[in-house]
Amino acid sequence: MGMDQVHRRVRRRISGISGISGMSGISGWLGVHRAAVPALVVLLVIVVVWTVGAYGGLGYLQDASSPMAILGGLYLMLAGMGVSVVIAVVAVNYLIGHFSQSREPLDRP
Template identity: 50%
Template sequence: MALMGAQKARTTHWFREHRGAFPSIVALLAVAVLWVAGAIGGIGFLAEASSPMMMLTGLYVGLAVVAVSIIIATLAINDLVRRHSRNRARR
């Protein structure tokens, strides 16, 4: 039982030390969930478009979502790598 408490204490200690990285981690998780939802079948609404203009609009919105998610993921990974390299250089 004591080991479970020690493991939990280490986890909260890690979160306290890396509080600044939390937004980047959340952003990466959100992008991953978006891509998984899209891969599973989030694009199915395009097949049921009532007009070609509606389908084109959906494609443009999808393109914008993909572009923004790639930018967000790149910025989050860059932030995490910068934080990790700064911490290693400090040691």
């Protein structure tokens, strides 16, 4: 097998991965990695919740009227942080497993 044949097979393999039935770009990637989309969405939601929680939660604690309200708010934030960390670890673990799976090998003669 010559180098031209190897290059043609690699180009064919790359074009097959990058697009499904002529699609390319984001739609082609989504077609190939459709199973990873929910985990990516979960991670995006967790980042948004942490960002909003950092700004809104600190403001809530400053405006709390009683020590019990502050303590209750801290416990709710701690519970939310714990749950979100567990969910993020599960999502990252799934993504690592998804993207580390070996793809089918190149065509052999």
